[in-house]
Amino acid sequence: MAHKLRLHFCGAAGTVTGSRHLLDAAGRLVLLDCGMFQGVKPLRQLNWAPFPVAPSKIEAVVLSHAHLDHSGYLPRLVREGFAGPIYCSEATLDLCRLLLLDSAHLQEADADYLNRHGLSRHRPALPLYTVADAHRAIAALRPVPFGQLTALPAGLQFRFTRAGHILGAAIVELAYPGASLAFSGDLGRYDDPLMPPPESVAASDYLIVESTYGNRRHGTESVSDALAAIIGRTIKRGGTIVIPSFAVGRAQLLLFHLWQLKQAGRIPRDLPIYLDSPMASSAVDVYLRHSADQRLSRHDALAAYGVATCVADVEQSKALDRSPMPKIILSASGMATGGRVIHHLKHYASDPRNTVLFAGFQAMGTRGAAMLDGARTVKIHGEYVPVRAEVDNLSMLSAHADADEIMRWLGGFSRAPRHTFIVHGEPDAADALRLRIKDELGWRCHAVEQAETAVLD
Template structure:
């Protein structure tokens, strides 16, 4: 078996790992690069393998940095199956068409307003491309080995993180490789913890928060304080949020805060993301994968008013009364939230609340980093609103939680590869694994191929 690292090394995005054995080829994850321009340009570059010669794809989960390249892969000739957990298949059926539609919409907007350097601006892929790729999805049950290519067997284990998130175990030629995907947290208020794994010959482990611990703050208390002080200023609390996972956590906390009286019960909450709306409804369908009771699940789903039309979305920008607006995307890279940022970021009475990791090169990272303005739709938008980063809502395990999960192995893997992190975070986790666990480990480079003996 050998593995080639084609994404999620030196960055948290673009997850792609090509596994080969005896002429068979399987791609673990098929994600989009996001953030810095030099990373995003990789989405447009030719892959270092022929998609038509790929036997199968296996997804760890449905977030676009793990699944969002699938429409391109299919358009370029891949005709095999895409294996994923049942919930990941259901989420991909929501996320991928939305991604294609959004890219078409943004290209059209850029052409209409003339701010793109490209004439004409083109979408990376279209809604039709995304819908075509969905035909390849095949559901893979938990814990049930499946031969996905000649000599290559795959088994999925629950990883927490979001609905359907999986660790992928690959077996070939008597060697096992475990890809952690994105690891959830052991005490997440919604998601179940990642399953403990006893052994693997080789390991790929994520490192998004590999250089830090999540703060030990009371998330509900901090969130309530932010909302109350913004409301006292008669401002809008605008929350750029990932449509799957983070949005549902926020809605759960808002439900609890309204129930307890920590924030006004009549304070309007708007969910302006059709994709997030559809994803939220899946929490009823996949109850075994989360901790919520039926009552809590119903409360979470109903705490926000759903914004369904473009006209209603535009009308939110005219609001002058306190409200909470949750809108995708979580790193402010696209979507309806950009129009809300243009409307609310210039005014000090409002709050921009970021609730998760902001990859380098994104608008979210710039705003959290203290930028005085950001460029949106070809114009500079001043940032005068209060900016708050609420890290404890992250669905990623922090460094300590990753080390605790690794402690569940009965014996060290022959080698551990630290992936899916910014360079500082990945190297920090590598050092801790080497010094605290005494495991052989390294941080691979983009394009590197390693033989797994």
């Protein structure tokens, strides 16, 4: 007799971070994604809360892609007792090696900085996990080719389908006795110049779909036109452009556009461009190793990703802030929540000659969201830094499908799922997508809430 599957939403419910969906098949537990909560303090504090079940009872994790809001809690899960395999695509494994170690290094470094300067109320400030924890999580990663059916506990099986979005990103299609479940992960764009479009899913009894841009359409303005205009007016002022960028995916896309602009002579060919993120530089190497998974030829990829000078160490990074010459600095993180870009913002944000250029979605509560909302000051390392620089956003540069593109992907289903669960979106975005699915497709759906449980017959 087929057993019922219980689905517990442990994250990315009412928010775009902390993707964690727990499957319970007659007491056998499998986790879809294991993301870190980011953004406002109440969300970040959820990373420190006990996991809803003992991690030691979870038998496997299936990972949609490498971004930290989907993978960044893995070292903590391992630290708390998880000892099973973590299934992912081959490119996701390579990117997770970078992202998880970088996250652990940053957390250890930030805790050390806070302790040395007495900036934390906690004595001592502790990292969420350590580099050693990250190494243990990486050792548990198990690569699975796209399209291969792979067994999980309790008779479950899964396969990966390409999602676009970033290198290695996957839609997860699960089968269990009597029914099936599809999880979109993060869907990519249909016209992304680097990544292939998201592949269709023919049918599924149940669906978990993201809604990051569920209430928005991406701008139709040319990325090249917007980028050229912003760079042009900034260097005319004698200023520097600081671009907080996600190290994986967004940085490579920005390099591609900057390369195209230089090739076309739309920005000065001698304008220095610096990639000040060791992880982004390493991610370029991963992108080059997996050239078959993307649209660019290897020749063009080498040229595009080589348009910037990689900044290797901290002293070279500091030297960028001492140079008065106009330049472009790409540096992680994309929402200005940590990393080297924080030091650049501290130096450049107060000067009206400069520009701080964001490159896509900024989660509520992040410095990026505050600056785009017009904040006159931002708090960095305990100090309030005035924001006098021009602040812009290339919103059209998102690697996420917008509302129309999500609906286009849903239109590829041959029949309606029994129920669609809407996750990974702010409340307004999730509810807007719910209404479109209901009104345009006639499907049963709802936006899930944190800690909600559903029974899948």
